[in-house]
Amino acid sequence: MTTKSRIHLSVPHMSGLEQQYINEAFTSNWIAPLGPNVDAFEQEIAEYVGTKGALALSSGTAAIHLAVKLLDLKPGDKVFCSTLTFAASANPIIYEGGEPVFIDSEPESWNMSPQALAKALEQAQSEGWLPKAAIIVDLYGQSADMDPLLELLDHYQVPMIEDAAEALGATYKGKACGSFGQFGILSFNGNKIITTSGGGMLLSDDLEALAKARFWSTQARDKARHYQHSEIGYNYRLSNVLAGIGRGQFRVLEERVEQRRKVFERYYAALKDIKGVNFMPEAPFGRCNRWLTTLTIDPNLNPVTPNDLLDALEAENIEGRPIWKPLHLQPVFQKYKYFAHGSAADSQNSPWAATNGSVADYIFNTGICLPSGSNMTTEEQDRVIDVLLKVLKK
């Protein structure tokens, strides 16, 4: 066992500005949910992302839930969803009795494959149905390839929810992640690039829809002196104190993106020439916020497995993680349909030949996430790099 201090995957990184906004909330006695910090935080984020409005909520998951409700998801309806993501991307489909259909990644960005989406849409239409919505994730802080994805969705008139929980500060062709769908969602959970300790945001140009979501998120109280309810509501609003933390965090967002990108660059410089090691590529269409630095090891070129690396890191008190386990492989989602990027036949000479054309399976089998916090010291990064070099070069 080592006595070295723990290096975590991604921890909150305060700017020092948060306290000022929290103090304002206390001195003006706006401790209750709602208040000036909430309004200002919504305005600041909407302006930054470039949507007409924003709704601050208690989590990113709550934002996805309200987005699928706004798209009128009913029991039995199907929703397409990226497979390579956290379960929270798809759980709200189930909350409403819907059925997820999972779509594979493409190798260029690790995000939803236009090729797999096209197959799924064609097959759905040939069977006489279409999905109610498509939830497209911007994985590990990188935008999906929005133009071809949106072209397909527009053709079939399927609305998009952009799950940009990991991608605040990232762009696609110069435009901010979170702004591409009919609805966009962000997360301010403790491990994300900026945090309110827990929180999320629903983004949209549709102010009427946001007003409806605001109504649902505050217990669906009708306009009346007494408590009257004509619809089922939720307690999903972000508190004014937490919004204060968010405002202090938001002021240093650009700095945090630069810091995470630097963490990536140091790992990349140290490890890029090792046989079989491939970092998540930064697709030419956007700027990645490098929320987490992730890499795969091609088993045909290097015998070291993700578990070998994670074990070696753990022995040095360093937290690494596997890549998100694809949702179509999760016990709770296994029964739902899945569309892979390639087929067994057309993938024969590719790295995903062994997974029958599924790129997400290949990335999961061969990949890991490295500690990537914006507050990591260079000494901490060197500790990680030393462990990786030792194992990978053996």
Ligand SMILES: *Cc1c(COP(=O)(O)O)cnc(C)c1O
């Ligand atoms: C974190 C995350 C969520 C959920 O956000 P919470 O604020 O934790 O509810 C959803 N989707 C993705 C891709 C995430 O990484």
